[in-house]
Amino acid sequence: MNIPITERISPAEAERLCIDAAIAAGASAPAAESIARAAVAAEAEGQLSVGLAHFIDYLDALEAGRIDGTAAPLISRPAPAVILSDAGGGTAHLGFDMAFDDLVAAAESFGVAIFSQRNAYTAGALGYFVGRLAERGLVGLAATSGPALLAGSGTTKPVFCTNPIAFAAPLEGTGLLVIDQASSATAFVNIRAAAERGDTIPEGWALGPDGKPTSDPSQAMKGALLAFGGERGANIALMVEVLAAGLSGSNWSLDAPSFTQGARSPGSGLFVAAIDPKLFTDGFARRTGRHIDRLSADFGLYVPGRTKAKARLKAEKRGLEVSVDTLRRIRSKLP
Known part of the structure; x- marks a missing residue:
């Protein structure tokens, strides 16, 4: 007898399931809706490691207190083009959702607008x-x-x-350009997934607790991940640290509690800059879209975002193919 390892579920059904599970785990309805939308979007785009499997981390964090599910972000506006949010130990997504329309309007008015948030749980799929x-x-x-x-x-x-x-930009006729990458050679969730499967990881991804390279994901989680490109990737990590934690007043990584253990929020920071290209040049989306098409057609360039867009369209038509175990774990949180 073949036991199915996946189950087909529509994006709407998946979102409703996640919302109900998050509320049962202690989230307010707005917080539950924010994290559910983001997780289902990642799943639909084929980003399984930060999709519904990662949503279980949110549920566990809600139950343990790493996420304050009832926190109401405190939004302030110290300047017309600057929006600040103190997430209050809650999710990263709710404050952004609350500020989103104002952020767009500010960018359209001033050309550039900044959203900076402190004191939140980790953000999941940054794209x-x-x-x-x-x-x-x-x-x-x-x-x-x-x-x-x-x-x-x-x-x-x-x-x-x-x-x-x-990074993301609108492209006329070709959807969106979306680049989303960690400063590490791979994401932590990929290391953890390899450990759960009992797989090895490529050399160059991590160090063990002894400071030496390892292909054992369990040892990697006790040691340290490695930056992509050596010191260049590490420099980008430092730049991100200053933008996300420095500007917002969030915990530095060294001072941040775990996002998988304990009852304290990691107090993560989030930096988002919004730029209106219409105030810089005419026909940005058309010109840039044509250039990206030329790079793709004539030089074989891989265009980040297109694969995700195709996966999203497929999910909208056929539904999501989700691990049975993942859905079982989410449903187990329901009352």
């Missing part, structure tokens, strides 16, 4: 934030911080989080 800006015709740049997992340049101990950076 989700800038992708939403690109859907509104804006160019977006985002950076986020978290607990120390990554060795810096010259170090063998973790001093930064994976410190991802994301």
